Each structure stands twice: as C-alpha cells, then as structure tokens.
Amino acid sequence: MKLTDKKRKNILDAAVQEFREQGFPAARVNRIADLAEVSKRTLYKHFASKELLFAAITDILLEEIAAMPKLRYRPDARLREQLIGAVRAYVGHLTGEQYMGLNRLVMSELLRDQELAQAFFAKAAMQDGPISGLIGEAMQAGALREAEPGFAAGQLLSMVKHFLVWPRFLMGADTEVDPDAVIADCTDMFLAHYLPER
Template identity: 30%
Template sequence: MTELKKTRSEIKREAILTGALKAFQQYGVADTSMDKIAETASVSKRTVYNHFDSKEVLVTHIIKDIWSKTLVAYNVNYSPDKPLKEQFLELVLNEIAFSQNENFFELVRVAISHTLFSTDSFRADMRQFFEQETALIRWLKEANKDGKFVGMDAIKANEQIIGLIKGQAFWPQILRFDAPLTNEQCIELAEETVQLIMCRYLAK
C-alpha cells in the first residue's frame, strides 16, 4: 500500500502538537505561552495561530490525541478461549492508567476550564469525539454478543464502569483532593470495578 505523503500544513500541525506537549511538560501549561510553543516547535507564532486559535484549543487537541491513542486505538480483542475476568481487568486497568497520568491532569484542568466557557459548537465537537467507541466498549459488545453477559447494554455498562473509576481515580486528582493512586490501589480499584459489573451482568 502506498503511504500518503503528508502536506506541509500537516507536518507543521504535527510539529506544533509535539512542541506544545514538550513545552507543557517542561514549563507547565499555565506558564507556557504561544511564543514558547512556537519556539519549541520551531515555527513562527503566526503559524501556531493559523492552526490553533488559542492555547486552550491546542490543549484540547492534545487531550483528544492522547485519548485516541490510549483508549480508542488500544485494543484487546475479545477471546472466548481466555478467562473473561482476565481480559476485563486488562481493559479496566488501561482506563485507570489513562486517568492517572500525572502529566495529563494539568492539561485536563485547562481543557475543562475552557470548555465551560466555550461556544456550544465547540462543546458539541468535544462531546462527539469522546463518544467514540473505545477498546472497552468494543470488548463489552463482543463478550455480550457471545452470551457472557445478560441484560447488558454495552454503552450503559461502559458509563457505569467509567463512573466507578472516575469517582476514585480522576476527579479527586483533578480537583487536587487526593494524590494519584498507587499501582496497588489501581489494581484494587480495577478488581472491585470488574467484580461489581460481573455481579450485575454475568450470565449464570
């Protein structure tokens, strides 16, 4: 298959996203200006603004990119020959690991603040993106189709799982109430979450 050649604009955009993430990690989101982003990306400030209207929009695009690579592109194919709980745990642990990335918290805080005061169309675009089918949703659908669960709607079950996770492994850290979970706490949360969902839906 012939690989499509990237346009100059696409190359510039990728350089900006890479440079911005590097600048955010080095200086922190709050202390990173569009000038610093342009310098880190080796492009002009005008070029940065040609692609992104503000730092907040740029932050949101980075979050979307991380989300896509971590939860959408990530894949654990359902296997009827492997222990169900083992597969389920792997997917839930991936969700928890994503929500506990320390470098991610500051980006999310900026994006949340921006989204609260952004236009309805921007919020709609964000909602549409985060409603994409993740690896966990795909797995739940396949396991459900195979008769492993009873009375399950995969989308609703996914929302229940995310609700259980974010109550301990996202909002307390975003709001700076708690420190990120330890590896042991992540495993414990994953096991408790899987157990609750399996108690609710597992076919007897």
C-alpha cells in the same frame, strides 16, 4: 518527519505549554510562535486561529484514547480476569503524566466553554472505547446479559475512576486505596449486575 510536520508538532507542544501556564483566554499567539520557534505567519498557516489550535489539542486527547488497543472477548478465558486486565490498563493510561496533563488542560477549557464541550463530547461519543468493545462481544457471546455496551462500560469505569482517576486529576495525589482491590471490587459489582441468570 517532514519539516512542515515538525513545525506543526512544535506549535502544538508550544500551545499546550502556553495554555497550561496562562489558561486559554490569556494565552497569546505571539508567545506560542516564540516557544515553537516559528513565525506568527507560519503558525497561522497551520492553525488559522487560537480556537482551531485548541481544537487540535482536543483531537490529540481523543486520539490518545482511540490509540488504546481494542480488546477482544476470549471465550476460553475467565471474563472476570479479562475485565480486570482491561480496566487496569485503561486506568494506567488515564493516569499517565502525559495524558493527565493534557486532560487537565482540555477539561479546564471545556468547563468554561459549553459549545466547545458539546463538540468535544459529541466526538468522544463516536469513539468505541476498548472496554465497551470487550463488553459488547461478551454480551453477544452470552457471557453477559444484553444491554448497551457503551453504557455498561461507562458504569464500570465510573466506579473505578471515582477512586483511581479523579483524585489524581483534581488533587494531584492518589487516594490511600489498593488499586488492584478497587478494580477487582468494581468488576465484581459490575458482574453481579450483568451476568446472565442461570
């Protein structure tokens, strides 16, 4: 890794720490520079403002989702098992400590700043999630009835997140439910709505 890339990463890591501890409005650039062990001038060379630094952190969060492998529909395998496996992997990613901490940091600021929230969700909407791709291909193959794949994926994931993601995000604890049973039940409800009529 080049020195400039290392400094940029150190600045981002320090900013995440400072934003988590102080919140965005109270975070201080001087403290971020100290934590990153760089001069304030070096910090501003990489990020011209605290707002741009925060925007870079939101990009990291979006990159985390984009980095998930894109899943392909396999006509030779049962669609139910493909969906269950895809949802299980997605939930595992969302509830990992690294992602969860970053997500809490970003979401707390998005609640405070509507313009920032609009920009973030506009970028997020341009991404093709791993499950919407799988659902879209299943629709094209006739295994699911035609609909907008992103909307359909959102329906499935919203059900699952209610039980397996939001409790951990908001309260830092899992609910007393069996994750595999929740994913299977939500997948069955999704399929009951989207399987083509025979």
